Amino acid sequence: MSTNRTFTMIKPDAVANGHIGSIINDFTNAGFKIIALKYTKLTDETAGQFYAVHAERPFYKDLVSFMSSGPIVAAILEKDNAIEDFRKLIGATNPAEAAEGTIRQKYAKSIDANAVHGSDSDENAEIEGNFFFKADERF
Numbered sequence: 510m511s512t513n514r515t516f517t518m519i520k521p522d523a524v525a526n527g528h529i530g531s532i533i534n535d536f537t538n539a540g541f542k543i544i545a546l547k548y549t550k551l552t553d554e555t556a557g558q559f560y561a562v563h564a565e566r567p568f569y570k571d572l573v574s575f576m577s578s579g580p581i582v583a584a585i586l587e588k589d590n591a592i593e594d595f596r597k598l599i600g601a602t603n604p605a606e607a608a609e610g611t612i613r614q615k616y617a618k619s620i621d622a623n624a625v626h627g628s629d630s631d632e633n634a635e636i637e638g639n640f641f642f643k644a645d646e647r648f
C-alpha cells in the first residue's frame with residue numbers, strides 16, 4: 510500500500526553550491542508537502558549505514574565519503590503517488606541523462622554528486638525517514 514510519502518536528501522554538492530532554497534522551492538512547487546526537515550551532517554559511519562544496501566557496489570566507498578563530506582538537508586515529503594512523482598521530479602541518477610527541467614538536470618554535475626536522493630519504494634521511504642526523524646519531529 511502506498512504511504513504517499515517519500516524521503517529525500519539534498520546532497521553535499523547541492524548544499525555547497527547554494528541550491529538548498531531553489532531545490533526546496535522545486536519540491537513545494539511540484540506539490541510536495543514538508544512533513545519533516547533537518548539540516549545536518551552524516552559521518553562516515555552513518556553514511557555507511559544509510560547506504561548499506563549498496564555495500565557491494567564498486568562506488569560504495571566513494572559514495573560514503575562524498576555523503577559525509579559536508580552538510581545535507583534531510584526531509585520527509587508527502588504527496589499522492591509520492592515515490593514515483595518524486596523520482597520523476599529529480600530525474601535520472603546520471604544528470605547527463607536526466608530530463609530537461611528535472612532537479613538533477615538543473616543542479617547536478619556528475620553521477621556521484623547528483624544533488625538529491627529520492628527513495629525508490631514505500632518500504633525504503635519508511636526506513637530512510639526513520640533513520641533521520643523521530644515521531645515528534647514530523648508535522
Ligand code: UDP
Nearest residue numbers: 568572601602620621622623625626627629
Ligand atoms: N552512484 C554513484 N555511481 C554510480 C551509481 C550511483 O556514485 O555509478 C551514487 C549516486 O549518488 C546515486 C547513489 O549512488 O544517487 C545511489 O545509487 P542508485 O542507483 O540507487 O541511484 P538513485 O536511486 O539515487 O537514482
